[in-house]
Amino acid sequence: MWDSIQAAASSLSGIMASRAVLTTIGVGNETATPTAAVINWMIRDGTGMVGRITFSWYQGTDLDCNAKFWRMFADVTNDFAFAMDIISPQLPSYIHLPIMCGSSVLRSLVGVAGGATRASVTEHQARRNNMGDVSAKDSSQETAVSLFGLLLGLVITPYIDTDTKTYFAFVILTLLHIFSNYRAVSSLVMDKLNRQRAFIQVERFLTTFDGQN
DSSP: OHHHHHHHHHHHHHHHHHHHHHHHTTTTOTTOOHHHHHHHHHHHHHHHHHHHHHHHHHHGGGTTTTHHHHHHHHHHHHHHHHHHHHHGGGSOGGGHHHHHHHHHHHHHHHHHHHHHHHHHHHHHHOTTSOHHHHHHHHHHHHHHHHHHHHHHHHHHGGGOOSHHHHHHHHHHHHHHHHHHHHHHHHTOOOOSOOHHHHHHHHHHHHHHHHHHO
16 A cells, blocks of 8 residues: 555656756747757756666665665655756756756666565565566556556646646645655565674673573
């Protein structure tokens, strides 16, 4: 349930962020040119690709054993990326491209951390060695929730037509998203040792060993 709620909240936030990005690159601005918009978009995507490669190289080995932490990290980082996109139209034009590149880098971290931890969580949930079945059903559930968020966005987006309404709606959705993610992640009981669990187990063993001697 909590996973579906957070996905719906993220979908609605993504709609508002996409509208802000389109405004930033010049949609509705008579002086903006398609070529300039495409160049900005390519630079934005290229920056994100570099961020994805760098993050994978730097943190790839830690994603399995700390799946819950990186799952939460991915969702909070995604909210920060949405926030940067939403405020970008209000900033001076010379800072638009750095802001777009920054949000793209954050979203690339989300893609790596979220994708890697999804695989780890799917493996944990596949108690009958049925990873394919669990993965397919999880993907179908996420698609259904995203579709629901899209339909809801079609209804409410025309009414969020001012900056104040946009910021207010985004804050509410972000709080709901983070809270739902926390509840969803807290419900997972992983059976893998991470650094913290391993330290606790070793410390407990050493304490017991010393006590017996």
